[in-house]
Amino acid sequence: MNAYFDNAATTKVSEKVIKGIQPYLTEQYGNPSSVYSLGRESAKAISEARAKVAKAINAEPNEIYFTGSGSESNNWALHSHQKIITSEFEHHAVLHVLKEPVLLPVYSDGIVKPIDLEKTLNDNPDVTLVSIMHANNEIGTIQPITELGKLCRERGVFFHTDAVQSVGNVPIDVKAMNVDLLSLSAHKFHGLKGAGALYVRKGVKLPAFIHGGAQEFGRRAGTENVAGIVGLGIAIEEAVSEIEDKNAELFKKRERIYDAIMQIPKVQLNGDLHNRLANNLNFSFEGIEGEALLLQLDMSGIAASSGSACTSGSLDPSHVLLALGLPHEIAHGSLRISMSKYTTDAEVDLLLEKLPAIVEKLRAMSPLWNG
């Protein structure tokens, strides 16, 4: 059997989505910009999806812009600002856009502190935008968005949050949370890859990102990904309606995994256990390297992810884990386990059956491990 523990990377498409997008892959192929009825049907489907996305985060439909990915949404939200405050452990789709960002620190608990933002805002009156992710993609820690947003709102500074990991996993209310811009991505909550959205609060200025046709209120040209957008609408509606029940199940599974893995000697959880997405755990195992761990797990039919340098394709381990203050060798030995509503007890059983022996096997061949 196989077990999939990499839902922070991407998720399985839901049955409802597959069914709901079928017409737009077959007979309902009209261009939404066309005047005839085949086109108008597509346009109608997009506006229904827009309303669903808006409702899911307590926004208005005309505040939702469809994009091609969470990364595009992040790039767009930031691209017209000169001076931005963000944090050390944002996604690269935020950090790599910025030339000289002012970086807030992250501590071992993986939480950005409002007091740091307050001080940094006061020290940098020329800042026009703050961007702090809602939930971290590697360690799943949830940031105090409402408080951070309030500090920005009080000063007339725009506040963006990358909510790619949190939408569908925790309730979101952009009004209550003082958010001006929010990025989300369909494939993280059982929608299709290649469909994202950016929420832009009414009154927030945002220049066009892709120039050409009049799609997306004239701000993001290009014929719409109709099936992807319809799927996004269905997926977000379904995911948001299931949050409570799903998380109750995920907490149980997470506790089982946590209790069992913490029995392994010299293991640590990265980031706070409680202010954390219900589907996420991230451990470091002393004396072993993450890619070797992933390959061993894969040989046992288990898919997961790691912040080791070898898996990131760079020479340094994950910037997220380094931002928490982890030494390089501990960051190299990290394992991210991320679940979804489709994760079964049998998958958890397989993980807990295989992982301890794999850790032991790799440690037995490690010169850093002395038994």
Next chain:
Amino acid sequence: MYTEKVMQHFADPKNVGELKDANAIGEVGNAKCGDIMKIYLKIVDGIIEDISFKTFGCGAAIATSSVATELIKGKNIEDALKLSNKTVVDELGGLPPAKVHCSVLAEQAVKAAIADYYTRQGIDPSLFIKANEHDEHHCCGEGDNCSS
């Protein structure tokens, strides 16, 4: 991304563990970079009678360690010193560019172990072995010229 041969050596590495009666040990790499290789040799009459390794690192690091130990087991010291990273890569049917440095580490680990043997015999190893050129605090990877 890995060849079948790499995966075979990774899944079932040869000569793993500590060699209790080793008379030479070499260690290269560092934990910060994510790979350390330690090679144990038992040299009798100039022949590598037994060999083992311990490696902290990725799949390629483990596979190159395993294959390097196989390639020089039973060889005399002079032949073992001729082991190049290219031989290791070829034996594995190739490595992704970002992983070639693991084969360099394997070559260096063998040389470091033999240098240790010479030192223990009261012989200056630099007469036979060029010192490892790479700064221990610099991580080798794609784009680095670690194999020259």
